[in-house]
Structures are given as C-alpha cells and as structure tokens.
Amino acid sequence: xxxxxxxxxxxxxxxxxxxxxxxxxxxxxxxxxxxxxxxxxxxxxxxxxxxxxxxxxxxxxxxxxxxxxxxxxxxxxxxxxxxxxxxxxxxxxxxxxxxxxxxxxxxxxxxxxxxxxxxxxxxxxxxxxxxxxxxxxxxxxxxxxxxxxxxxxxxxxxxxxxxxxxxxxxxxxxxxxxxxxxxxxxxxxxxxxxxxxxxxxxxxxxxxxxxxxxxxxxxxxxxxxxxxxxxxxxxxxxxxxxxxxxxxxxxxxxxxxxxxxxxxxxxxxxxxxxxxxxxx
Ligand code: HEC
Ligand code: HEC
Numbered sequence: 718x719x720x721x722x723x724x725x726x727x728x729x730x731x732x733x734x735x736x737x738x739x740x741x742x743x744x745x746x747x748x749x750x751x752x753x754x755x756x757x758x759x760x761x762x763x764x765x766x767x768x769x770x771x772x773x774x775x776x777x778x779x780x781x782x783x784x785x786x787x788x789x790x791x792x793x794x795x796x797x798x799x800x801x802x803x804x805x806x807x808x809x810x811x812x813x814x815x816x817x818x819x820x821x822x823x824x825x826x827x828x829x830x831x832x833x834x835x836x837x838x839x840x841x842x843x844x845x846x847x848x849x850x851x852x853x854x855x856x857x858x859x860x861x862x863x864x865x866x867x868x869x870x871x872x873x874x875x876x877x878x879x880x881x882x883x884x885x886x887x888x889x890x891x892x893x894x895x896x897x898x899x900x901x902x903x904x905x906x907x908x909x910x911x912x913x914x915x916x917x918x919x920x921x922x923x924x925x926x927x928x929x930x931x932x933x934x935x936x937x938x939x940x941x942x943x944x945x946x947x948x949x950x951x952x953x954x955x956x957x958x959x960x961x962x963x964x965x966x967x968x969x970x971x972x973x974x975x976x977x978x979x980x981x982x983x984x985x986x987x988x989x990x991x992x993x994x995x996x997x
Contacts, residue, residue: 855937
C-alpha cells in the first residue's frame, strides 16, 4: 500500500482516538456536531438556542431526541412535533453517539451557561456589506471554476442548484436552490464550516474553506435563492432565440449555396458535355 496513504490513515486514526479519549468529550462533540446549528446562549441559529435545555426538558426526552429526532417526531411526541414545526420542518441529523456521549454533551451545555448569559450578542448577518463581486466569486467557487484555497472539492460535485450559469452538477446530495430560505446565511455558513452530514464532513476534513470563501459561497446561494423564479423564463427565451437563429442561418445558407451552385455548375450541362467529348 502507498506509504503516504498509510501515514495519513494512521494520523487520522490517532487524532480520532485522541479526540475520543479527551476529558472534555462533551465540548468536543458539541463543537463538531451541534455548533453548526445551535448556540448556547447566543441566540437562535438553524435550531434553537440550547442554553437551559436541561431545565426545560428531561434527560429521558433529550437523549432519544438527540440520537434520532426524526424517530421521536414520527412517534408523534407533542413537544417534538411542536418544535419541529416551529423550526420550519428542518430535520436535525441523527447521530451515532452512545447515551454516555450524549449525556456528556448535555453536561457541557449546562456548564457553558455562564459563558452565554453575559454575552447577549446580536448576531450580525455575515452577508452585510457583500457586493455583486462576492456573488461572482461564489459562483466560480461553487461551480469549481476557481479552486478553494485549501483544495476542498467543488460544491457542484455533489449538489445542484437551479442556475443557468451552471451546466452540470452532482445529484448525490440535496438541491441547494432553496436552502438559503430555510437555513439563512448563518445556517449556510455554519453548515459549510462544520457540516453535520458525514459525507460532506469527510470531503472537507483538512480542506476547510477560508472565512472569505464561506462568505462568497453563502452570498452566491442567497443569490440563487432570490433569482430562482427568473431562471426558467430567461432560460427558455434565450434557448429558443438561439435555436431560432441557428435554424434561420442554416436554411438561409443552404438556400444561398443551392442558388449559386445551380448557376455556376448546371448538372445537365456537364452530363451532356461528357459523352459528346468522348465521341469526338
Ligand atoms: C442541521 C442542523 C442541526 C444540527 C447539526 C443539530 N441540530 Fe439540534 N435542532 C435543529 C433544529 C432545526 C431543531 C428544532 C427541532 C427540529 O426541527 O427537529 C433542533 C432541536 C434540538 C433540540 C430540542 C430543543 C428544544 O427546545 O426542545 C435539542 C435538545 C437539540 N436540537 C440538540 C442538538 C444536539 C445535542 C446536537 C449535536 C449532537 C444537535 N442538536 C445538532 C438543528 C440541528
Ligand atoms: C462530497 C459531497 C459533498 C460536497 C462536495 C458538498 N456537500 Fe453539501 N451536503 C452533502 C450531503 C450528503 C448533505 C446532506 C444533505 C443531503 O443528504 O443531501 C449536504 C448538505 C448541505 C447543506 C444543507 C442543505 C439543507 O438544506 O439541509 C448545505 C447548505 C450544503 N450541503 C452546502 C454545501 C456547499 C456550499 C458546498 C461547497 C462548499 C458543499 N455543500 C459541498 C454533500 C456534499
């Protein structure tokens, strides 16, 4: 086996074991898996602010919900259904953590309360101050025409969007055309920075986007969401105009060609001439 590959695998396994073995496991897990969508005392993100969650809900409710919120919601649990509806039916991804690991996360959330209480930060939109330039660069990055600084894969490899500027795209993952409506800029940025989805996490491990790149791609996805109603009509009219022109030019050119050919080389004459030469 390739030596470099072996080394990388050993390193990844090493880092993994190191992370798992750490005392502040709850904090680690929270930051890698939950922080994309939740804050502790810093306000609503994709999901609700989790400060005080241990007072609001029982451990018996929280552990199964965190493990698989979809299962709890499907079971018809009133609280779960209510919070799911309140958050526009965004699915919280299931996690494969043990009960002990989930409890460590909940303990971390309790211990972090002090941190949040004094810090009533108003979350400013990361897109305030962005311009058309950000959207343009975001399109280039999203579609892979411009590589990411840390060599992360182009989003278009897995995702598609309704955008005539992009010709081919992946269908492995979700269509992101409306993601901005659901997640908002904070949510999109959070998902890009620490994706809560295993496939995407794997793709961007050690290939983090820079802060600037996160903003550009988020600005682009906002633009896609806003422009989506205009995509279809423009798409069709330009396509029709283009094909119309092609058909017109083709017919026109063949007419012209036929016309000149007939004038210069009358077929009948040639055939008539040939045998007369042979006879002579
Ligand atoms: C992709 C975004 C996302 C990720 C990642 C995520 N959550 Fe959530 N979470 C949500 C949303 C959205 C809700 C609102 C309920 C719903 O839509 O299912 C929620 C609800 C919750 C609730 C219920 C809150 C309440 O007020 O009842 C808890 C507890 C929770 N999440 C904990 C976690 C923990 C712990 C993690 C990490 C292991 C995590 N979540 C990861 C999006 C996420
Ligand atoms: C290796 C494949 C892969 C790549 C590359 C990738 N993603 Fe994802 N992404 C996923 C998967 C898988 C999901 C989980 C949702 C699903 O199953 O479609 C996801 C989910 C998301 C979501 C949440 C969608 C929603 O509405 O819940 C966003 C936003 C997102 N990706 C943005 C991006 C952006 C921006 C890039 C480029 C920087 C990117 N992704 C690159 C695989 C990928």
